[in-house]
Amino acid sequence: MSGMNLEAARQTFIEEARERLQELEAGLLALEHDPQDGEWLNAVFRAAHTIKGSAGLFELDVIVGFTHRVETALDRLRSGEQAFTPALGALLLRAGDHIGLLLDAAVAAQEPDAALLQAGQALLDELARALGEAPPPVPAAAGTLPERVERSGGAALGPEFWHISVRFGREVLRNGMDPLSFIRYLGTLGRLLRVATVTDGLPALADFDAEACYLGFEIDLDSPVDRDTIAGAFEFVADDCTLHILPPRSLAAQYLELLRALPEDDLRIGELLVNSGCLSRVELEQGLRRQAEVQPSPPLGHILVDQHGVEPAVVDEALRRQGQVRERKAASARFLRVQAEHLDALIDQVGELVIAGAAVALLAQKHADTALEEAASTLSRLVAGIRDSALQLRMVPIGETFVRFQRIVRDVAHELGKEITLQISGEETELDKSVVEKIGDPLMHLVRNAIDHGIEPVETRLARGKPASGHLRLDAFHDSGSLVIEVGDDGGGLDRERIRAKAIANGLITADHELDARGLAELIFAPGLSTSDSVTQLSGRGVGMDVVRRNVESLRGSVEVHSTPGAGTVFRIRLPLTLAIIDGFLLGCSGSRFVVPLDSVVECVELDTAGAGVCPPYLNLRQHALPLVCLRELFGLPAGGGARRASVVVVQCGGRRAGIVVDELFGEFQTVIKPLGPLFAPLRAISGSTILGSGEVALIIDIAALVQLAAQRRPVLPSRSPA
Amino acid sequence: MIELHRNGQRLAIAGELTIYHAAEVHAALVPLYAETELDIDLSGVSEFDTSGVQVLLLAKREMAQAGHALRLSGHSQAVLDVFALLELGGLFGDPQLLPAGGAPA
Known part of the structure; x- marks a missing residue:
């Protein structure tokens, strides 16, 4: 076998070994709840066995040796010689972690260093003691x-x-x-x-x-x-x-x-x-x-x-x-294992295809040739199909990400002496793999935060008349073209007075500044605000909620918090389903083109602008006040030539609605999202750009930010006042 | 990469004698079965796997059946390792000269 191929097989092995490790961990956690369950025990044993077997193929002797001892211990459990105890379970979990570390070393193609080997030996010794000083492994045949x-x-x-x-x-x-x-x-x-x-x-x-x-x-x-x-x-x-x-x-x-x-x-x-x-x-x-x-x-x-x-x-x-x-x-x-780069290349090409298809459609329209137009429309329908299937290839269920938290919740809760159950739902909800990879860290922070700060110590809970065991839930679902992940706890809720005091102390707000509940809650996302006085191992590491928000926003998502004093806090992360291509709705304003995600569009209405081009702040839409955002004013575009009819595109995001006032509506448009350069980073309400069939550039409007702006009536450009 | 150099009744194989090139080497060997004597120089073989073993085994068998002689020579370290592991020395019956570095494991 050539070196190349062996390396590929090795990568596959490591990937699979990690999957097996997850099974091992899941099994051990399940055993903690139900120590008698033979099925789980078998699953754990199989996982260890498979890791050992395949590690041997790649001559990863340290992994083979270590895993063998773990397997021996598991076998004793399986045969009933040894009863499963929580202490033993915890030890085996740590052994699983150690195998993970050994795999890390294998990824770097390094021999495990002395410290790692020593840690492994210590674990094995502990394991031997836990098993009542098991005799050195005796060959079964003897x-x-x-x-x-x-x-x-x-x-x-x-x-x-x-x-x-x-x-x-x-x-x-x-x-x-x-x-x-x-x-x-x-x-x-x-x-x-x-x-x-x-x-x-x-x-x-x-x-x-x-x-x-x-x-x-x-x-x-x-x-x-x-x-x-x-x-x-x-x-x-x-x-x-x-x-x-x-x-x-x-x-x-x-x-x-x-x-x-x-x-x-x-x-x-x-x-x-x-x-x-x-x-x-x-x-x-x-x-x-x-x-x-x-x-x-x-x-x-x-x-x-x-x-x-x-x-x-x-x-x-x-x-x-x-x-x-x-x-x-x-x-x-x-299932078929496909290299991620291949998929990315495919998506890129599909993106170019979409743009090229749009150019063809535009040309066909210009030539007013019915047959050509028909052919072009068939083409764009097929391209849309290809685009959807290509994107679907990258969709993975979020469950795998969620399952990891079982272990984290257990460990962290143990460490803090709290009792916490984690409830997971919506694990089958799918989203883009690139998004899944990047959402792990922010989620981890929110979960740790909820355990550390959200859920109260047992005594406090009992005093408040709550069950001793805290409840944490992770939930995922689709909502109008985006994915929503909720991290909810039944803890004490955000301490608004403390946040307020801290914010004033840090100069984020002035003492006479009145904020509603929502505004106060939003403060926790401000940089430099940590409400925790104690620096524990879990928090106070200088990574705050502002990082969570920044991470989520870099995925074109948003995060918000809802807190009820005494009853708990819910963090809601809203993410786009994909980072690559969306169905857009093309708008025109003063000669510039804009795109909004089609999924967020509710309806379009005409706006009667009798008052010389100045758009009103609100529109009475069927007896409801709809805040309006005029793109021309928002982006400081030149006034369009002559009085014309304006249109309002009603968009919705996170249960809130707003109207976007524009000059022209061009209808549906397949949008290949191109990121904006760092120069545009401070711009709010713009999430990217796209190229039209004509070669023109259109900006993609970030609906979540726009809706927020509409509610707050803040200008889009960063204010020049010192922050 | 595989290179085949033929010089009369002598064929030098250099490079990876593995699954990737086994078919190529086999195709090159078949016409040479007709030679009454063939010497294959393995000194340039950098990688050697089961498919390489098979190609050589087949050549040995076919030529022996026709009463022709196939000699392997200049076994490279990669070849020596495999011959030692699979105990093929006796099957081919060629002298294997150990390189000066020492015996194969």
Whole structure:
């Protein structure tokens, strides 16, 4: 395998190992609630086992070694030798974290440093103590030895090593796997006594395909590991190879059965086994003679169990594993791993396609050729379809991000001596992957904040007549073209007096400044305002709510807070579904073009501007006052030539409405969002730009900011007064 | 990258003798089966995998069946490692000269 490919496989391994770690963590957390649940325990064990198995393939020995001990502990839990306790669960969680750190080191292609190794050893020691000083790992085979001796009735024992017989499937090489790497890995589990390459599978010259795999191997391995570990070495090709493993001291009869199960000529393989000392020549000859008499051959599994070579449990385990492989195969058929850059390139190209399509449509319109226009309209419909499907490719459910918080809430609550339950809903809600990646940190801050400052200590809660256990909820849902994430707690709510005092102390507001509840709440997003007096490990690290707001706004989103004294606080993050392309509504004002997201448009009404072009602050829309924003005034555009009809586009965001006063309406427009340069960063109410079919630039209006401006009647340009 | 240099009954293979180039090498070898004697120089082989082993095994078998001789020579470290792991030395029956650096693991 070339270096490139190995690196790619390694990346895939690390990604998958992280997923397994998440499963491990989720399982351990679930066990804390229900220690008897065997399903979860199995899931945790499988996760650890898979990490160990695949780490071995990449020769990440430290991970293999550490995970092996964790797996041993889990196995004791599984077998019921050891009961699951919260303390043990917490220890195992930390062990999982340690594996994560080891993976980090592996990502950087570094050997773990001494401190990390030491931490790992400390954890293992602790684990050993928690398990009541477990004896050093004993190979499973040795443990079952006396029993087997008895059963075999004193017959002569076979050789002292494992015999592994493997035939690789045709497609193994093409699937990027090299049988050599599996054998090399076996070499790390113990000593390879003998490797015999079975070449009988090589076809006639005419049928030979240089990229197919035809080889098989008969391997003798001297190793203290158990059968699972050896089988685990072949996990990556489990459904693409035929594997027989005979444990040490297997009887001659078992080797003979193996012979029968193999596709090659009995004599040839028999010779191999005789040569490696698994069978004596006499045994081989007798066996082959007898074999001819035995009809028909029962499944190999039965033979092995009948001869006590394998415990029935082992066979069950093998069957379960096969089922698992099948499941995984089904899952891999449903999902396809695609490199993120490929997707991004596709989206970029679709973006250009949308712009080019708009240019074609414009030209068609200009030429007033009906056939051309029709063709252009079909084209734009198809382009819209492609755009939607392309964007859909990048959509991922937010659940994965949410699940991580189970652990954080648990740990942080423990640390603070609080009892908190986390309720997650809307995890199936989808949003753009690039948004998901960037929303983790702000969410983390809000969650920690809620636990640290929001939810009161148990005594206070009881005194206030609340249940001792605090309640935190994470919720996600779609709302008019954007995604809303809510972080809510049932704590004490924001302490408005304290915020006010702090804000005055910091010079954010003057002492006589009156603010309504909403305005006060907004203050917590101001830089330099922390209401917490105590600097705990969790907060007071200089990262405040202002950073949360900035992060969210950099995603073209907004964050707001609703607080009820004594009853709790809800932070609501509103995010665009995608960062790339939207359905827009094109507007014109004084010759400039603007785009608003179509999803936010409620309706369009005509505005009667009898009063010489000055637009009124409010419009009476069906007996409701609608605040108006005149784009010409807002952006200081030159007055358009001549009196004309103005239109009001009614937009809605977060339950609030506003009217945008413009000169012209151009209708729907597929908008490829291009970010604005840093020069425009202080501009509020503009979130980006786009290129029209004609090559002109149109600005995209940030509806959330605009609605806010309409309510506050603030100018769009930053004020020059000292902040 | 793979390079094949033929010089009479001698073929030098240099580069990655792996799945990526196995088909190419195989295609180049098949016409050479007709030679009564062929010497393949492996000293330039930088990477060697199962598919490379198979191509050589097939060449050995086909030529042996026709009574022709195939010799491998100049085994590079990559080749030596694989030959040692899979115990292929006996199958090919060629002398393997160990490089001065020491024996393969």
